[in-house]
Amino acid sequence: MRHDRHDAGGLAFVTLEENRMYMKFAQSSLIALTLGLATPALAQDLSEDVSDAVGAAETAGVTDMIVNGDEVTVFVPSNEALSAAPQEELNALMEDTDQLASVIQGYAVSGTVMAEDVIQMAEDAGGSTNVETLGGGSLMVEVDGDTVMVGPEGGPMTTVVDTDLQVGNVTMHVIDTAFMPDTGM
Template sequence: MTFVKTTLTALSLAAVSTVAFAGNPMVGGSEMFADKNIVENAANSADHTTLVAAVKAAGLVETLQSEGPFTIFAPTNSAFEALPEGTVDTLLKPENKETLTQVLTCHAVGKEVMAAALQGMIEDDGGEHPVPTLGGCTLQATYADGKMMLLDENGNMATVTIADVKQSNGVIHVIDTVMLPKS
Protein backbone atom coordinates (compact mmCIF):
# COMPACT_ATOMS: atom_id res chain seq x y z
CA MET A 1 0.00 0.00 0.00
CA THR A 2 2.86 2.40 0.82
CA PHE A 3 4.38 1.67 -2.59
CA VAL A 4 1.09 2.56 -4.30
CA LYS A 5 0.77 5.83 -2.32
CA THR A 6 4.39 6.75 -3.05
CA THR A 7 3.95 5.99 -6.75
CA LEU A 8 0.71 7.98 -6.96
CA THR A 9 2.32 10.90 -5.12
CA ALA A 10 5.29 10.81 -7.49
CA LEU A 11 2.99 10.71 -10.51
CA SER A 12 0.93 13.59 -9.13
CA LEU A 13 4.07 15.68 -8.58
CA ALA A 14 5.30 14.86 -12.08
CA ALA A 15 1.96 15.95 -13.52
CA VAL A 16 2.07 19.23 -11.57
CA SER A 17 5.64 19.97 -12.69
CA THR A 18 4.67 19.20 -16.29
CA VAL A 19 1.90 21.78 -16.06
CA ALA A 20 4.49 24.43 -15.17
CA PHE A 21 5.89 24.24 -18.69
CA ALA A 22 3.14 22.41 -20.55
CA GLY A 23 2.87 23.79 -24.01
CA ASN A 24 6.08 25.79 -23.72
CA PRO A 25 8.62 24.98 -26.39
CA MET A 26 12.28 24.31 -25.66
CA VAL A 27 14.48 27.35 -26.32
CA GLY A 28 18.24 27.19 -26.67
CA GLY A 29 18.24 23.57 -25.58
CA SER A 30 16.47 24.32 -22.29
CA GLU A 31 12.99 23.97 -20.92
CA MET A 32 11.15 27.23 -20.46
CA PHE A 33 8.95 27.38 -17.38
CA ALA A 34 5.73 29.40 -17.36
CA ASP A 35 6.20 30.08 -13.64
CA LYS A 36 9.59 31.80 -14.14
CA ASN A 37 10.07 35.35 -15.34
CA ILE A 38 11.58 36.53 -18.62
CA VAL A 39 15.10 36.98 -17.25
CA GLU A 40 15.15 33.62 -15.46
CA ASN A 41 14.10 31.73 -18.58
CA ALA A 42 16.28 33.71 -21.02
CA ALA A 43 19.31 33.09 -18.79
CA ASN A 44 18.80 29.34 -19.28
CA SER A 45 18.73 29.55 -23.10
CA ALA A 46 22.05 28.85 -24.80
CA ASP A 47 20.70 30.85 -27.77
CA HIS A 48 20.22 34.06 -25.76
CA THR A 49 23.51 34.67 -23.92
CA THR A 50 24.15 37.88 -25.87
CA LEU A 51 20.65 39.16 -25.15
CA VAL A 52 21.04 38.42 -21.43
CA ALA A 53 24.44 40.18 -21.36
CA ALA A 54 22.87 43.18 -23.10
CA VAL A 55 19.93 43.27 -20.67
CA LYS A 56 22.42 43.29 -17.77
CA ALA A 57 24.59 46.01 -19.38
CA ALA A 58 21.52 48.17 -19.97
CA GLY A 59 20.34 47.77 -16.37
CA LEU A 60 17.03 46.20 -17.44
CA VAL A 61 17.18 43.02 -15.34
CA GLU A 62 15.00 44.39 -12.55
CA THR A 63 12.44 45.73 -15.03
CA LEU A 64 12.17 42.42 -16.88
CA GLN A 65 11.84 40.55 -13.60
CA SER A 66 8.93 42.77 -12.54
CA GLU A 67 5.28 41.82 -12.76
CA GLY A 68 4.84 43.07 -16.33
CA PRO A 69 3.16 41.90 -18.42
CA PHE A 70 5.61 42.12 -21.32
CA THR A 71 5.95 40.69 -24.77
CA ILE A 72 9.60 40.30 -25.69
CA PHE A 73 10.76 39.67 -29.24
CA ALA A 74 14.01 37.95 -28.25
CA PRO A 75 16.81 37.97 -30.84
CA THR A 76 19.12 34.97 -30.78
CA ASN A 77 22.91 35.07 -30.51
CA SER A 78 23.13 34.54 -34.27
CA ALA A 79 20.88 37.58 -34.80
CA PHE A 80 23.34 39.71 -32.82
CA GLU A 81 26.27 38.13 -34.69
CA ALA A 82 24.68 39.22 -38.01
CA LEU A 83 25.05 42.89 -37.03
CA PRO A 84 28.07 44.68 -38.49
CA GLU A 85 31.34 43.64 -36.85
CA GLY A 86 31.98 45.43 -33.55
CA THR A 87 28.37 46.58 -33.09
CA VAL A 88 27.62 44.40 -30.08
CA ASP A 89 30.92 45.22 -28.35
CA THR A 90 30.28 48.92 -28.92
CA LEU A 91 26.71 48.72 -27.59
CA LEU A 92 27.85 46.89 -24.44
CA LYS A 93 30.21 49.70 -23.43
CA PRO A 94 28.96 51.73 -20.42
CA GLU A 95 29.03 54.99 -22.39
CA ASN A 96 26.50 53.50 -24.86
CA LYS A 97 23.99 52.36 -22.23
CA GLU A 98 21.27 54.75 -23.47
CA THR A 99 21.55 53.49 -27.06
CA LEU A 100 21.62 49.86 -25.90
CA THR A 101 18.53 50.46 -23.77
CA GLN A 102 16.67 51.89 -26.76
CA VAL A 103 17.68 48.94 -28.97
CA LEU A 104 16.50 46.45 -26.35
CA THR A 105 13.25 48.24 -25.55
CA CYS A 106 12.47 48.25 -29.29
CA HIS A 107 11.99 44.50 -28.73
CA ALA A 108 9.53 44.96 -25.85
CA VAL A 109 5.81 45.61 -25.67
CA GLY A 110 4.10 46.63 -22.44
CA LYS A 111 1.45 43.92 -22.56
CA GLU A 112 1.22 40.21 -23.24
CA VAL A 113 0.47 39.44 -26.88
CA MET A 114 0.26 35.81 -27.91
CA ALA A 115 0.91 34.88 -31.56
CA ALA A 116 -2.72 34.01 -32.33
CA ALA A 117 -3.87 37.41 -31.03
CA LEU A 118 -1.23 39.21 -33.09
CA GLN A 119 -2.18 37.17 -36.14
CA GLY A 120 -5.81 38.22 -35.61
CA MET A 121 -4.78 41.89 -35.42
CA ILE A 122 -2.79 41.49 -38.64
CA GLU A 123 -5.82 39.97 -40.38
CA ASP A 124 -8.14 42.67 -39.00
CA ASP A 125 -5.77 45.35 -40.36
CA GLY A 126 -5.64 43.86 -43.84
CA GLY A 127 -2.31 42.04 -43.64
CA GLU A 128 -0.08 44.34 -41.58
CA HIS A 129 -0.36 45.52 -37.97
CA PRO A 130 1.73 48.23 -36.26
CA VAL A 131 3.34 47.10 -33.00
CA PRO A 132 4.43 50.08 -30.87
CA THR A 133 7.28 49.16 -28.53
CA LEU A 134 8.44 50.51 -25.19
CA GLY A 135 11.53 51.91 -26.94
CA GLY A 136 9.47 54.18 -29.18
CA CYS A 137 9.92 52.03 -32.28
CA THR A 138 6.98 50.79 -34.29
CA LEU A 139 7.40 47.34 -35.77
CA GLN A 140 5.15 46.23 -38.60
CA ALA A 141 3.87 42.68 -38.07
CA THR A 142 2.83 40.49 -40.98
CA TYR A 143 1.89 36.86 -41.37
CA ALA A 144 2.43 34.79 -44.51
CA ASP A 145 3.11 31.16 -45.35
CA GLY A 146 2.71 30.15 -41.71
CA LYS A 147 5.34 32.64 -40.51
CA MET A 148 5.02 35.72 -38.32
CA MET A 149 7.40 38.47 -39.41
CA LEU A 150 8.38 41.86 -38.01
CA LEU A 151 9.77 44.79 -39.98
CA ASP A 152 11.64 47.54 -38.14
CA GLU A 153 11.79 51.20 -39.18
CA ASN A 154 15.08 50.57 -41.06
CA GLY A 155 13.75 47.77 -43.25
CA ASN A 156 15.21 44.89 -41.21
CA MET A 157 12.92 41.84 -41.34
CA ALA A 158 12.78 39.32 -38.50
CA THR A 159 10.96 36.01 -38.50
CA VAL A 160 9.45 34.63 -35.32
CA THR A 161 11.17 31.25 -35.07
CA ILE A 162 9.60 30.17 -31.76
CA ALA A 163 6.31 31.73 -30.64
CA ASP A 164 4.38 31.81 -27.38
CA VAL A 165 7.04 30.97 -24.80
CA LYS A 166 4.93 31.72 -21.73
CA GLN A 167 6.51 33.48 -18.76
CA SER A 168 5.21 34.41 -15.32
CA ASN A 169 5.32 38.06 -16.45
CA GLY A 170 4.46 37.81 -20.12
CA VAL A 171 5.57 36.00 -23.24
CA ILE A 172 8.70 35.64 -25.36
CA HIS A 173 8.71 35.23 -29.13
CA VAL A 174 12.16 34.22 -30.41
CA ILE A 175 13.27 36.13 -33.52
CA ASP A 176 16.17 35.75 -35.94
CA THR A 177 17.07 39.42 -36.48
CA VAL A 178 17.84 42.36 -34.18
CA MET A 179 15.27 45.14 -34.53
CA LEU A 180 16.87 48.58 -34.55
CA PRO A 181 15.55 52.08 -33.80
CA LYS A 182 15.16 54.38 -36.79
CA SER A 183 18.57 55.65 -37.80
Protein backbone atom coordinates (compact mmCIF):
# COMPACT_ATOMS: atom_id res chain seq x y z
CA MET A 1 0.00 0.00 0.00
CA ARG A 2 1.50 3.34 -1.10
CA HIS A 3 1.30 6.31 1.23
CA ASP A 4 2.82 9.78 1.43
CA ARG A 5 3.39 11.69 4.64
CA HIS A 6 3.00 15.49 4.85
CA ASP A 7 3.31 17.74 7.90
CA ALA A 8 1.42 21.03 8.23
CA GLY A 9 0.85 23.17 11.28
CA GLY A 10 1.27 20.42 13.86
CA LEU A 11 -0.86 17.97 11.88
CA ALA A 12 0.50 14.92 10.10
CA PHE A 13 -1.31 13.92 6.92
CA VAL A 14 -0.94 10.44 5.46
CA THR A 15 -2.55 10.06 2.06
CA LEU A 16 -3.41 6.47 1.11
CA GLU A 17 -4.02 5.25 -2.42
CA GLU A 18 -7.66 4.38 -1.51
CA ASN A 19 -8.32 8.15 -1.34
CA ARG A 20 -8.54 8.21 2.43
CA MET A 21 -6.67 10.69 4.56
CA TYR A 22 -5.92 10.30 8.24
CA MET A 23 -4.97 13.19 10.45
CA LYS A 24 -3.11 12.55 13.66
CA PHE A 25 -3.73 15.55 15.88
CA ALA A 26 -1.25 16.90 18.40
CA GLN A 27 -3.65 15.77 21.16
CA SER A 28 -3.29 12.17 19.90
CA SER A 29 -6.83 12.24 18.50
CA LEU A 30 -7.41 10.33 15.28
CA ILE A 31 -10.18 11.34 12.89
CA ALA A 32 -10.58 9.67 9.53
CA LEU A 33 -11.36 11.97 6.62
CA THR A 34 -12.70 10.87 3.29
CA LEU A 35 -11.53 13.28 0.63
CA GLY A 36 -14.20 15.74 -0.37
CA LEU A 37 -16.35 15.26 2.73
CA ALA A 38 -14.32 17.29 5.20
CA THR A 39 -11.53 19.83 5.03
CA PRO A 40 -8.41 20.01 7.17
CA ALA A 41 -9.82 23.23 8.71
CA LEU A 42 -13.00 21.39 9.74
CA ALA A 43 -10.96 18.54 11.13
CA GLN A 44 -8.87 21.00 13.16
CA ASP A 45 -12.09 22.57 14.51
CA LEU A 46 -13.36 19.10 15.39
CA SER A 47 -10.10 18.30 17.11
CA GLU A 48 -10.37 21.40 19.26
CA ASP A 49 -14.07 20.94 20.08
CA VAL A 50 -14.41 17.16 20.51
CA SER A 51 -10.89 15.78 20.91
CA ASP A 52 -11.72 14.29 24.32
CA ALA A 53 -14.67 12.34 22.86
CA VAL A 54 -12.54 11.21 19.92
CA GLY A 55 -9.87 10.05 22.38
CA ALA A 56 -12.51 8.08 24.29
CA ALA A 57 -13.66 6.47 21.03
CA GLU A 58 -10.07 5.46 20.32
CA THR A 59 -9.71 4.00 23.82
CA ALA A 60 -12.96 2.06 23.42
CA GLY A 61 -11.87 0.72 20.03
CA VAL A 62 -14.90 2.07 18.16
CA THR A 63 -13.05 4.24 15.64
CA ASP A 64 -13.38 1.41 13.09
CA MET A 65 -16.95 2.59 12.55
CA ILE A 66 -15.48 5.91 11.42
CA VAL A 67 -13.10 4.34 8.97
CA ASN A 68 -14.89 1.19 7.78
CA GLY A 69 -18.46 1.23 9.03
CA ASP A 70 -21.84 2.18 7.71
CA GLU A 71 -23.12 5.72 7.87
CA VAL A 72 -23.69 6.78 11.46
CA THR A 73 -24.77 9.93 13.28
CA VAL A 74 -23.27 10.73 16.67
CA PHE A 75 -24.32 13.30 19.25
CA VAL A 76 -20.84 14.17 20.53
CA PRO A 77 -20.24 15.90 23.88
CA SER A 78 -17.89 18.85 23.51
CA ASN A 79 -14.63 18.94 25.45
CA GLU A 80 -16.25 21.51 27.75
CA ALA A 81 -19.19 19.14 28.36
CA LEU A 82 -16.87 16.26 29.24
CA SER A 83 -14.76 18.42 31.55
CA ALA A 84 -17.94 19.37 33.45
CA ALA A 85 -18.98 15.71 33.86
CA PRO A 86 -18.13 13.83 37.08
CA GLN A 87 -14.46 12.98 36.55
CA GLU A 88 -14.56 9.90 38.78
CA GLU A 89 -17.25 8.37 36.54
CA LEU A 90 -15.33 9.29 33.37
CA ASN A 91 -12.13 7.79 34.74
CA ALA A 92 -13.96 4.55 35.61
CA LEU A 93 -15.41 4.40 32.08
CA MET A 94 -11.99 4.94 30.50
CA GLU A 95 -10.74 1.89 32.41
CA ASP A 96 -13.66 -0.34 31.36
CA THR A 97 -13.42 -0.24 27.57
CA ASP A 98 -16.41 -2.56 27.02
CA GLN A 99 -18.66 -0.27 29.06
CA LEU A 100 -17.11 2.79 27.38
CA ALA A 101 -17.89 1.34 23.93
CA SER A 102 -21.47 0.69 25.03
CA VAL A 103 -21.84 4.26 26.31
CA ILE A 104 -20.41 5.72 23.10
CA GLN A 105 -22.84 3.63 21.05
CA GLY A 106 -25.60 5.14 23.19
CA TYR A 107 -24.79 8.50 21.61
CA ALA A 108 -24.93 7.12 18.04
CA VAL A 109 -27.75 6.31 15.64
CA SER A 110 -27.64 4.44 12.36
CA GLY A 111 -27.55 6.40 9.12
CA THR A 112 -26.93 9.99 8.20
CA VAL A 113 -29.31 12.19 10.16
CA MET A 114 -28.80 15.85 9.38
CA ALA A 115 -30.10 18.60 11.70
CA GLU A 116 -32.95 19.29 9.30
CA ASP A 117 -33.98 15.60 9.54
CA VAL A 118 -33.82 15.63 13.35
CA ILE A 119 -36.01 18.72 13.53
CA GLN A 120 -38.51 17.32 11.03
CA MET A 121 -38.80 13.98 12.87
CA ALA A 122 -39.46 15.72 16.18
CA GLU A 123 -41.91 18.22 14.70
CA ASP A 124 -43.79 15.44 12.89
CA ALA A 125 -44.16 13.68 16.25
CA GLY A 126 -45.51 16.78 18.02
CA GLY A 127 -42.23 18.28 19.22
CA SER A 128 -40.39 15.21 20.49
CA THR A 129 -39.53 11.70 19.39
CA ASN A 130 -37.33 8.75 20.35
CA VAL A 131 -34.60 7.37 18.11
CA GLU A 132 -32.96 3.97 18.55
CA THR A 133 -29.23 4.05 19.25
CA LEU A 134 -26.49 1.67 18.14
CA GLY A 135 -26.22 0.69 21.80
CA GLY A 136 -29.76 -0.72 21.78
CA GLY A 137 -31.31 2.06 23.85
CA SER A 138 -33.06 5.20 22.76
CA LEU A 139 -32.47 8.92 22.73
CA MET A 140 -35.25 11.45 23.19
CA VAL A 141 -35.10 14.34 20.71
CA GLU A 142 -37.04 17.51 21.50
CA VAL A 143 -37.42 20.65 19.41
CA ASP A 144 -38.48 23.99 20.85
CA GLY A 145 -38.26 26.74 18.24
CA ASP A 146 -34.65 26.84 17.07
CA THR A 147 -33.39 24.77 20.00
CA VAL A 148 -32.79 21.04 19.57
CA MET A 149 -32.20 18.95 22.68
CA VAL A 150 -31.32 15.27 23.10
CA GLY A 151 -30.97 12.99 26.07
CA PRO A 152 -31.88 9.61 27.46
CA GLU A 153 -35.62 9.02 27.73
CA GLY A 154 -36.74 10.40 31.09
CA GLY A 155 -33.25 11.75 31.76
CA PRO A 156 -31.57 15.12 31.52
CA MET A 157 -31.65 16.86 28.15
CA THR A 158 -28.67 18.54 26.50
CA THR A 159 -28.66 21.24 23.84
CA VAL A 160 -27.24 20.65 20.37
CA VAL A 161 -24.77 23.50 19.83
CA ASP A 162 -23.24 22.59 16.45
CA THR A 163 -24.68 20.47 13.68
CA ASP A 164 -24.03 18.58 10.47
CA LEU A 165 -20.29 18.11 10.89
CA GLN A 166 -19.32 15.35 8.49
CA VAL A 167 -16.14 13.33 8.63
CA GLY A 168 -16.08 10.31 6.36
CA ASN A 169 -19.23 8.31 6.92
CA VAL A 170 -19.95 9.99 10.27
CA THR A 171 -22.30 12.93 10.84
CA MET A 172 -21.77 14.68 14.17
CA HIS A 173 -23.93 17.01 16.21
CA VAL A 174 -22.05 18.57 19.13
CA ILE A 175 -23.90 18.73 22.46
CA ASP A 176 -23.19 20.92 25.48
CA THR A 177 -23.64 18.36 28.27
CA ALA A 178 -22.52 14.75 28.67
CA PHE A 179 -25.08 12.25 29.99
CA MET A 180 -25.25 8.55 30.70
CA PRO A 181 -27.18 7.17 27.73
CA ASP A 182 -29.66 4.32 27.75
CA THR A 183 -27.59 1.36 26.60
CA GLY A 184 -30.53 -1.02 26.27
CA MET A 185 -29.30 -3.15 29.18
